[in-house]
Amino acid sequence: MIATTADKQGSDMDPARTYGDFTESVPLEIEGLTIVFSPTSVSLKERWKNNSLSADFMADYxxxxxxxxxxxxxxxxxxxxxxxxxxxxxxxxxxxxxxxxEGIPISIRLTMHEGELVFFATNGASLEGSQMYESAVRRLLNADPWAEYERRAQANDGTSGLGLLSMLTDYSARLGWRFMPHDDKRLLLTTTVRIPL
Amino acid sequence: MATQEISDGSYSAIRNKDTNEVTIRGTLRLNGTAEYAPIMALLEEALSAGMVTVDLRGLQFLNSSGIAFLMRFAVKVREAKGSLRLRGSKKIPWHSKSLQNLQRIVPEIRVDLE
Structure with a gap:
């Protein structure tokens, strides 16, 4: 059984904030594959092509x-x-x-279950950087996906915002997020995606 | 045959000026609107020349920035009162989903899955 958590605001006891249908954890003995990146001096532009290579490797595996x-x-x-x-x-x-x-690796783990796939993606972000992502998550949770599609089609702000939306509309995904304070300047963001097979 | 081409090893976008057909093949996963700008310029040139067909049957993968890019082009075609036909493949699963989503947002375009 995979544990999930609904929306939860942070508190002194547990400062993590969760949204959506967040998947807490999957036992380590479940068949899966994890890829970890430790970005340092290589620019985003140089690394970009490896995103596609890693994703295709996961799919082939x-x-x-x-x-x-x-x-x-x-x-x-x-x-x-x-x-x-x-x-x-x-x-x-x-x-x-x-x-x-810096200092927090990016990781993606895919585990295979009866009837579904579960993805866990983690990365670090500054307090400021994570605010933008957290408000995008809140908007997504409250929006009608098709109205949001239409809105994104008209936008021309350099980002698409369609990745998570497409997971919902095209792959019937269940999405969840956790924003966990790491220290006074950084957060650990976890995104979970469950796709029915 | 007069052609215009943009490619980087993982994808190619070729416009046949005689037929005004743009063929996009390979894997297209560029980073955001800025990196899609050269292909958008190629499509806009085709739009200014008349009816446009975009052949995606050889496009294996497209990221969400690419879906947004196609959507913005479809909106431009509608604004210009132009004509756009998208050709996709039934053998590539995302084509039927994403291209039909696109048609839902911009019903004026034509989508043919072959």
């Missing part, structure tokens, strides 16, 4: 298991590979874009 144990319905394997590659790439891109502090 998982496809090996899915081909053996998953549905053999025609086109299903291609759908699952595409879904893993899209979600993993979007989570890595977001983590790379929102990480504005």
């Amino acid at each position: 998982f496809a090996t298991f899915y081909a053996l144990h998953g549905s053999d319905e025609e086109g299903r394997l291609e759908y699952v590979k595409g879904a893993v590659s899209f979600v993993a790439n979007e989570l890595i891109e977001n983590a790379m874009k929102f990480t504005d502090v």
